[in-house]
Amino acid sequence: MKPRVLFAAAAVALAASAAAGLPAVQASAAPTNPAGRSASEAPASSPVGAADGNLSSTALSSWETDGTVWAIAYANGVVYVGGQFSNALPPGTPAGTTTGEVSRTYLAAFNSTTGALITSFDPTITGSASYPGVYALAVSPDGKTLYVGGTFDHVNGVARDDLAAFNLSTGALTSWAPPANGKVNTIALSPNGSEIYVGGSFYKLGIPLTSRTYAGAVDTSGNIQPWAPVLNNAVTSIAVTPDDSQVLVGGYFQTINGVSQNAAGAVDPSTGTKTEPWNANIVPYNPPSCTSAVKDIVISNGTAYIAAEGTGGGCFDGDFAVSLSLSSGDNLVWQNTCLGATQALVVINGWLFKGSHAHDCDFSPGGFPTVTGGVGHHLLDQSLADGTLGHWTPDTSGNPLGPRAMATDGSRLFLGGDFTTVNGKNQEGFAIFPPKPDSVYPSNPRTAPTVSSTSSGTVTVSFPAVSSADVGTLNYEIFRDGGKTPIATLTATSWPWALPVLQYQDTNLTPGSAHTYTYAATDGTHLTARSPSSASVTVASTNPAHTYNQTVLNDNPSFFWQLNDSGSTAADSSPHGFNGSYTGGTTQGVPGPMSGSTATSFNGSSGNVVSQNTVVGPQTFSIELWFKTTTNTGGKLIGLGNSQSGMSSNYDRHIYMMNDGQLVFGIWNNQTETIETPDVYNDGQWHHVVATYDATNTTGPNMALYLDGHLIGTATSSSAQAYTGYWRVGGDNLNGWNLDPWGGNSQGTTEPYSYYFTGSIADVAVYPSALSAAQVLAHYAAALYQGG
Structure with missing residues (x-):
């Protein structure tokens, strides 16, 4: 597959348009009337200046750690961090520097507002097993006790087998000492704090030491409790519903209580042996090519948000939302298929914040294409309603992954991980993102x-x-x-x-x-x-000599469908009588791109206008149309295909939109030959697009793509695929035209997400020649003038 051809033009002219047309009104400050803006x-x-979750993208200059932070908990103005580190470091200390370091072994505390080191909290945790450290933290509902889990054998010189607790009023180690005979990855508490649920890679737990494979529960005295779900592999995350009706578990397992259910599910809070109905079994397990595990679960307002990490190219690395209900079952709400292991989630002020190394969100509605070099966005936010990406985009380094843990006090985001910088500044292991306002400037x-x-x-x-x-x-x-x-x-x-x-x-x-x-x-x-x-x-002294329609006809199109019809036939306004037919999924008579004009809207699933007769695929041509959309699922605007309905098996000479709103012009020549816009056009405005190809031009680029009168980019193809087909507007096959270098993902979603276009289209013309740049600009200028 040929790499995508990107041409970052100096700028791209945007059609002066609105629902009522293309007004050419006098310059004025801050136009606000959509029907009259110029x-x-x-x-x-969102309002100008509003930030998702009211959260700043600038991290405080806080104290740091000299190693990875795996767990974070908040209580009473203090942030507790656990991990694999030996020291706390002053703000701004470069990684590897020891100046000013203060000994803190695996567990430290910082002021949640300033990031200052809490000097009075200084436990000593040691361990002789492989990879010693703290991997789990949880605070009791009353804020008085910090529960700690991981891989260690002593705390403050007192024997503790992978579990311990601290009195947060005094910082002292408590007598709570249930043993676990293996690593503890996660701790969660019941709403009243009476049950402490523990997950990890252990086989025994509690007082007395009792068989519990990967998950179990103890009480506030450390005594083993009846809760004992049967799992076949390690648990990494546990979350309890606020009404204490379900306990959600996530991890590396493939079965829960004998039920085939990979990586995530829910059980009852009493015995754990009742598997709750889980209609969200979407995490793949297809070894060795693709296996995914759950790394984090957070619950907010009756919905669980779940983070996944995949192994294998294109395996599910994203997150998903599950509505929680004992009566109707736990049902999938949405799924985000960004690639780049998702490690941590937190909900703040109505937004879901995410720590990952997302490097490819091509397959998600509105997502971004593969990031050059494979290193992506380590910090993102998402809509709680549908998982679409928001605007919060600070970044950390990835050493190798970046973020590993998140927590909040309701307004701040506390971040832990293996990063050494945040937004390019020295900040290792731990960071605090405060509420706005801040000093962040737009680029x-x-x-x-x-x-x-x-x-x-x-x-x-x-x-x-x-x-x-x-x-x-x-x-x-x-x-x-x-x-x-x-x-x-x-x-x-x-x-x-x-x-x-x-x-x-x-x-x-x-x-x-x-x-x-x-x-x-x-x-x-x-x-x-x-x-x-x-x-x-x-400044010009003359106006365009002709209307838009006449300007098009003067350049002798093979056909010209204005798509302003009221019947089932798309009438050809050229002399050639090459008509098209409307199919279901189209709505005629919607406002068009020029004052008083009308267009046709397409529903994104079945809407088509298809030529009534076939044509031999031209080797020299131009395609022209106007479109307007806010879709975030992409789709084909126009193309040649060998089938009049359904999905064509031969298809190219097309213009389609990516999920993020970029446009692509493509020709098939035993491989995809494409031009892709650097900017996006799903902004709800009318745009003019022209694509040209001339196989007779063998001395330079012979493919060109224009947006709103200006050249976006060029490419070269020796020929286009030879076949006889139909011109199709609104949708057709795009299989094999994914420009994503990862080529696909385990969820079977496509790029674009939809092959059919959602939006309005007007004034479709195909020419037997390659229009010149001057002709394209003349068409656009005529439309602008006519819009006035």
């Missing part, structure tokens, strides 16, 4: 605006959005000729991997005058530096 703005998913614009004068007295200014590490929606101020006051303010929502393109029409300018433009971004508090200046543009 700029395309990505829909704002500085690096791209000069693209400018063109498409009609008399008007300049079209376009530029890609930037992103912030904790704010999704930003304002963009546009400046003319270096002025101090912005001529307009636009609003857009972005992610680091999904940057929409904004456009503004500066009108009532003097024909023949010359201007330059810059822009800056702000989250309402912090204003970036201005972008590089655009090239100088001379």
